[in-house]
Amino acid sequence: MDRLKDKVAIVTGSTSGIGIGIAKMYAAEGAKVVICGRREAKGQGVVDEIAAAGGEAWYHFMDITQPESVEALIKDTVEKYGKLDILVNNAANVALKDGNVGELTLEMWDAILQSDLRGTFWATKCALPYIEQNENGGSVINIGSMASCSGDLGSTAYACAKAGVDKFTEYVALQYGKKGIRCNCVRPGLIVTPDNQDKVPDILKNIFLDNIEVARYGSPEDIAGMCVYLGSDESTYVTGQIINVDGGLNSHVPTVAQFRAMASRTW
Secondary structure, three states: OOOOOOOEEEEEOOOOHHHHHHHHHHHHOOOEEEEEEOOHHHHHHHHHHHHHOOOEEEEEEOOOOOHHHHHHHHHHHHHHHOOOOEEEEOOOOOOOOOOOOOOOOHHHHHHHHHHHHHHHHHHHHHHHHHHHOOOOOEEEEEEOOHHHOOOOOOOHHHHHHHHHHHHHHHHHHHHHHHHOEEEEEEEEOOEOOOOOOOOOOHHHHHHHHHHOOOOOOEOHHHHHHHHHHHHOHHHOOOOOOEEEEOOOOOOOOOOHHHHHHOOOOOO
């Protein structure tokens, strides 16, 4: 369990959901993990759980929409641990409501892109000079979304922001690969977490389960496992990739579930 031994990692948005799963697995694999978000009590709770399991973690306040908050996070991390090896851009404001183009206001559009795209850009920009100083470089891992794979009935701004994260991933990989920095994007499928398991209606879960190619929903640990690989030295030849961790949800045409119900292979 030492795949990330001696590495220093920041996991943004690690006071809930997928972020907690990534942070805990990183610590279990030997990384020193910086837990960050706006909820100090929850963040400190994650730190305490990691410490109780024998890992090392530290909480730092961060608001992904405030550039000076992000700058302080990166700077203080390097001051505390002496370096930064891995940045996981997981933070996003999932509480923001979204809709179709006609329903969106300019304020809604700006708020979602500020949180989900600008925040990823700024955290990466602030971290790159420090990661570049490492002899063996390091890794930037962006958490994207299956919303960027194709069009849908709503969540227009969110999908556009996450599509921007996909493209931003490729640009960072291109511009910093020769400096030893890898950048990849993980796109989760339906991930059921302790925070959302009671909020996702059964009818929605069943729609997804019909189309997922394995017999279960995803968990934070599924995303964390991929992030461990991408943060470790095992992935030094992997960069610029957009990786779906979705149980095969986006590997087929959208009519498969319905044709299965008809016992038909075509039509």
